Amino acid sequence: MNNPHARPYSFPTNKHPELAAYLSDRSKYDPDTGCLEWQLAMADGRTPTTSANISKKYRTKQVVRLAWIAHTGKQPSKDKQLRRSCGNPRCINPEHIVAASPSDAWVYPDSPFPAITSVGHFKVGKHLVPAKVVHSRQTWPPPIDPAKGISDQHKHDLLPLWVVTAIRRAKVRAVETKLACGTLRYDLPPCVTEIEHTEPPAPEWKPTGWSDDDWAEAVENAALPIAA
Ligand SMILES: [Zn+2]
Known part of the structure; x- marks a missing residue:
């Protein structure tokens, strides 16, 4: 999966220096794909999110949107979605991100x-x-x-x-x-x-009258393997 068009990306430091540093410290460039991969856990396993203080300042938990702000200096338009052209769920490289209508x-x-x-x-x-x-x-x-x-x-x-x-x-x-x-x-x-x-x-x-423990037990029993 070598990508001949891969080139390293770094966030501009003149627009939102604090945000640029935050994103740079937590992402890693992959020379094979050109992707800038988020290094922290992904909340739902599908897209990078953060609840760090910086997400409050820029009013979004989505790291891809934060990367877009650091790259362009502007908030992405509300009626646009940010999609990755590379399809890599960990990628936050703004050059792989496209603003699309839903x-x-x-x-x-x-x-x-x-x-x-x-x-x-x-x-x-x-x-x-x-x-x-x-x-x-x-x-x-x-x-x-x-x-x-x-x-x-x-x-x-x-x-x-x-x-x-x-x-x-x-x-x-x-x-x-x-x-x-x-x-x-x-x-x-x-x-x-x-x-x-x-x-x-x-x-x-x-109402079933069941307690949380009753539900937990029912779920656990349902997951047990069937005896041969
Ligand atoms: Zn990518």
């Missing part, structure tokens, strides 16, 4: 990594949510106990709870397809689909 499809046949493409999006209030994100939220497992809401996953989500709720209850479902080339593709109808964001009544349920 409806754009992206295919990079020369990328050494399996690409992800996303076509179409939901509009929920002021939020434009691309098909890939819609699919992820729609496939979260249901909460063990509906009284507890949408489950722990939401605690780390960048989307407000009411947006996630609307997405999960929407009749239109995002579809995931694995193409022959290895690309993962996410689709919604190719037009802006504005979905309801008023809260419908919660689904009916009866």
Whole structure:
């Protein structure tokens, strides 16, 4: 996977010196791919995020957005998504980042990594949510106990709870397809689909009377291998 176009990148120090230093100290250049790889753990395993103080100053936890700010000196436009042209989830090299509208499809046949493409999006209030994100939220497992809401996953989500709720209850479902080339593709109808964001009544349920320990035990038993 040698990339002949790879060239080292360093963040400009004249725009946001503190941010440039923060990003440089935590990323490493890979000469094979040209990627600048984030060295810290990735919160959800898919994209670098940070909750360091610097994320509050620039009002985003997404390291790719921070890298964009350090590179351009400006906040990325709200209606654009930042996508990696290299397909490497750890990469924060601004030269591998493209600003795209949520409806754009992206295919990079020369990328050494399996690409992800996303076509179409939901509009929920002021939020434009691309098909890939819609699919992820729609496939979260249901909460063990509906009284507890949408489950722990939401605690780390960048989307407000009411947006996630609307997405999960929407009749239109995002579809995931694995193409022959290895690309993962996410689709919604190719037009802006504005979905309801008023809260419908919660689904009916009866309290089980189970404690947290009861649930933990049930989950553990369900995971035990079947005896031969
Ligand atoms: Zn890259």
